[in-house]
Amino acid sequence: MIPILILAAGTSSRMRGADKLSMMVGGQPLLRRIAMQAAAVGDTFVALKHRAAERLALLDGLPITPLLVPEAAEGQSGTLRGAVAQLPPCPAFMMVLADLPLITSDDLAAVLAARDANPDALIWRGAAPDGTPGHPVLFDASLRPAFADLSGDDGGASVVRPLRARTILVPFTDDRAVFDLDTPEAWAAFNG
Known part of the structure; x- marks a missing residue:
């Protein structure tokens, strides 16, 4: 079993009060949509902290399976450290x-x-057609201990960066591996 971890513990700070994960995409809240996509493929875990009850x-x-991640208060590194520690044993x-x-x-x-x-x-990861690495990212279990040491705002870059030579990119047909919506203006353009 390979668990799929959705990182949904952030503050949506650039949305100026709105929660981007509750914004509608194809008639569904964004978080629900991505969770449905993941659940169709495998056992899905969702890291939560900010707005946990709403999300x-x-x-x-x-x-x-919801994972409450208090470490998310530290930022993305804290979220990764706390959530990966809660995943079940896996390859x-x-x-x-x-x-x-x-x-x-x-x-x-x-x-x-x-x-x-x-x-x-x-590491295996989705990418844009030009090779820009994005999401999803699949990690071999041997890398799991490295997540226990994450700190700061670097996210998982300190795990990924040294392993470029052992990373396989899976280019998608468009930029969806790197396309996110972080501001009200971006959402307005997306839905416009």
Whole structure:
């Protein structure tokens, strides 16, 4: 079993009071949409901290496991450290940001398939057509201890950066691996 971890513990600070994870995409709140895509592929865990009750309500009825991550108050590194520690034993684990509106279950499955096709790699990740790395990101379980040492605002970059030579990129047909919506203006343009 390879768990899929959705990172949904952030503050949406650039949204000036609104919660981007409750914004509508295709008639559904963004967080619910990404959770449905993930749950169609595998066991899905959702890291929560800020607005946890509201966000959990968006997931009502879905086959997901919520993970309350107090460390998320420290930022993305804290979220990663706290959430990865709560995942069950597994041969690998996948992470996906909750604010990627166009990621599909087929994208998640394609990154999982890349692991089978390239078993000597340690990281497999979605990418834009030009090779810009994005999400989802699949990590070999041997990297799990490195997440216990994360701190600061670097997120998982300190784990990923030294392993470029052992990373397999899975280019998608458009920029959906890197396309997120962080501001009211970006949402207005997306929905316009």
